[in-house]
Amino acid sequence: MSAKGRIPNWADVTLVPLTSVLLAFILSAILIWAIGESPWEAVKLMVDGAFGSSYGWGYTLFYATNFMFTGLAVAVAFQARLFNIGGEGQALLGGLGVALVCLYIPWPHWSLALLAACAGAAAFGALWALIPGYLQARRGSHIVITTIMFNFIAASLLGYVLVNVLRPQGSQDPSSPRFPSEIALPKLHEMLALVGIPFSRVPPVNISLLIAIAMCFAVWFLLWRTRLGYQIRAFGESEPAAQYAGISPARITVVVMLISGALAGLMAVNSVMGEQQRLVLNAVEGAGFIGIAVALMGRNHPLGVALAAILFGFLYQGGAELALWTSIPRELIVVIQALVILFTGALDNMVRIPIARMFARRGAG
Amino acid sequence: MDVGTLVQVLDSTLRLATPLLFACLAGLISERAGVFDIGLEGKMLVAAFMAASIAFVTGNVWLGVLSAIAVSVAMSLVHGVAAITFRGNQLISGVAINFLAAGITVVIAQNWFRQGGRTPSLTGDARMGRIDLPFAEAVRDVPVLGPIYHGILSGHALLVYVAFLCVPLTWYMLTRTRFGLRLRAVGENPAAVDTAGVSVIGLRFAAVAICGVLCGLAGAYLSTGLSAGFVKDMTAGRGFIALAAMIFAKWRPWHALGAVLLFGLLEALANRFQNIDFFGLAVPVQAMQALPYILTVVILAGFVGKAIPPRAGGTAYVKEH
Structure with missing residues (x-):
């Protein structure tokens, strides 16, 4: 981008994404106003519902855990300039991996089951x-097209496996049996109780949150502290230059997709093993796609991804509360998500160019 | 399978292929001009919603079709502004449009009709009427010709015939008109078009607008012809099947017709049978549903004739100064 050099680094990582999100929020507020609700009341309800109690926090963090995994998955691929839209399908298959591990191997303790489920x-x-x-x-x-196709193939495959293989006999519901209760993951309230902090027992937020945070660190370490990470970023900046430096494009592409797919798959540990305790048809519920918005907003940096994941966790939990108390359906969140993707991803230059001009003027004056 | 069932399956193949055909040609024209569009699904969805809403309120299906086209073109222009004017990432813009459509249709449908994100059922003139082709009744009992002409070809909504007419029209436009030649050139080598003094931006916006019109027709047929009203997420991946068909057809109109008929047939079979006995092998319904996507991946992988997209596809044109 021609305008990129003129924006100071701090503004590039804060001002640009925040302006984009602000634009998305303003348009969403107009939509809420247009359907006859008060945007101000909506914001208050959402904030209160998501952050006003440990119950709300629990759900916010539960959703954020999902989005950290899928956001990291998209971000790692973006670093190599690969657009992995397949997070949804990869997370679905990840769920299958979790279910097979939990159903067919008798684990003596949840910690071993957790390790195996992650694997x-x-x-x-x-x-x-x-x-x-x-x-x-x-x-x-083209990876975008093939990963889209693989999302659909994954949904069909999972449908087949659930209906014909995993479904218990006599059950109408296309889902797997429940996992043994001994391997239920510790919830956040149990973990916080150890240090004497009271927390709501209801939300499904669990130990996977810690794994997600660990993965943020791991991805940061991988990208900025290892040789492979350097190669990934070099490949993303310029494929010919990377090739001259002796980096094999084919190898990087395959390795990056493996890492990205693994991260997306890990989401299932939270949603399948942590919440549902069984594999259901719609175990992912669009979290794979939200990863795109999270990665774009987080500027493909693990810290940004973590913050954006919490923002989207807030939107999800707040949106659920909103749907409960007003006539605004939950799909409002999908609109906000779309606008965030549009402004931070596709209309990046529209936001960036005026900001660059502003800095250029300040620099001149 | 007896003859009666076969006729029914082929009859529904034509109906199911129609939205795919409109959307497939829409994507084809856009991508031939160098603008990738994975937002076909979203445009179809808003169009389906708008067509059903306006048809319900006015009781006139054609007003519904017109407003479907208008809203779909508007979405196309958002894509155009992002992809052409601001040179943003065309794939990300397409993703955004799909989500925007998925969300906003339900929010507005709930606000307008309060039926859980759907429109009320359409009846009478709010739905597309069936058209009986001339002499269909007369040849009804003629062997072979009767079932084909009366049973399969006749008795569809007008838009079905329009869709099939769009195939030769698209072919003619792309290969036999000056506009079509320039359109294809802009998808392969925009700099050459620019040097010839023709506006790259203008041509690409024209292609994107045509794409919007066709997606509008696809969505309108979906909610007022194929079904009787809009329900949440009713496109159900059809925009992506159309995208698959476009790749399967290697961006050529006549091949697109073949691809959508094949994918339409697969859908018709999957709707009709839970399991298909294929020479003693039981094919599960999920395999039928996944087949269009698997075939597209195989084609993309170049194992059976490589699919090569237009050369300048997906990249914005930067004019030299």
């Missing part, structure tokens, strides 16, 4: 991203 989720998610990655690297198939 299963990551492996299945990575596998589902490997094929599009390989096809892009070796056959030149």
